[in-house]
Amino acid sequence: MFQPSGYRARRGFAVVAIAGALALTAVGCEDPAASKTADKPGGPVASPSAPAAASAPSAPPTMPSLIGRKxxxxxxxxxxxxxxxxxxxxxxxxxxxxxxxxxxxxxxxxxxxxxxxxxxxxxxxxxxAPGTPCPERAGAALHPAKAPAPAKTPVPAATPGKPKPPAASPTAAPGPKDVVYKNCAEARAAGAAPIRRGQPGYSRTLDRDNDGIACDT
Known part of the structure; x- marks a missing residue:
């Protein structure tokens, strides 16, 4: 459809006017307080990022196994x-x-x-030391001392000039308690003579001299 050149010119002016109005509206919507604050030399600045968390202390090393090593x-x-x-x-x-x-x-x-x-x-x-086995516990003796032998009881030596005690005279073995000898010949035959008073076989009959010893003659 044919449009006169004057109409097209008026339409272009209208478009330009609408665009200008929209730009002014956008500028008016800005926050003036924010603009002023940003323009001030001491205005707020972006906060720095938080520092990285301090690294945790490292654990101490562990003891190596030394047993058996040189x-x-x-x-x-x-x-x-x-x-x-x-x-x-x-x-x-x-x-x-x-x-x-x-x-x-x-x-x-x-x-x-x-x-x-x-x-x-x-x-x-x-x-x-090399070639020596380890003990069962630290501080043990490699060559334990042997237990000392029990001391012998010393025999007292004879004192010079002091006579030795007389040895006890052997006594005849006592016979049975109920033995009775008819005479000394029977006692001698049995090997019991002489018979002292208190020994089996002693009797006043056999002790003629009454000296406490029967069949002594």
Whole structure:
């Protein structure tokens, strides 16, 4: 449809006017307080991001297993973990620790394996010489002392000049309590003569002289 050139010009002016009105409306909707605050030199600035959380302290290292290792190897494993020197001692109470104990084997350790090891930990090792088995417990004797033999009761020596006590005279074996001899010949035949008073077979009949001994003549 044909439109005159004047009509097209008026329509273009109308479009431009509407666009300008919309732009003014948008500018009027801005918050003037926000604009002023942003324009001020001391206006709010973006808050910095929160600092990263402090990293948790790392756990102390753990004690390695030293049992069965040579002393030199065990010390090399422990020295980087602690600040104190490693203490070495003999595992036997009656065996002194050699000055050069690098090849001695570790029998016992303190702290135990897998225990936490802070830098100020005191580490101790009980060692045994090469070729010597470890004891059942630290500080045991390798050669335990034998029990002393019981002392013999001393026999008193005879005092010079003092006579020895007389030996007891053997007495005839007593016969049966109810034995009775008819005469001394029968007592002698039985081997009982002489018969003292109180012994079996004694009787006043056989003791003629009444001296307490029968069949003595």
């Amino acid at each position: 002393s030199a190897e065990a010390e090399a494993l422990v020295k980087p973990l602690v600040s104190k020197p490693v203490e070495a001692r003999s595992a036997f109470s009656d065996v002194p620790l050699a000055a050069d104990h690098a090849q001695w084997a570790v029998c016992f350790q303190t702290p135990a394996a897998a225990s936490p090891v802070p830098p100020d930990t005191s580490v101790e090792m009980s060692l045994a």
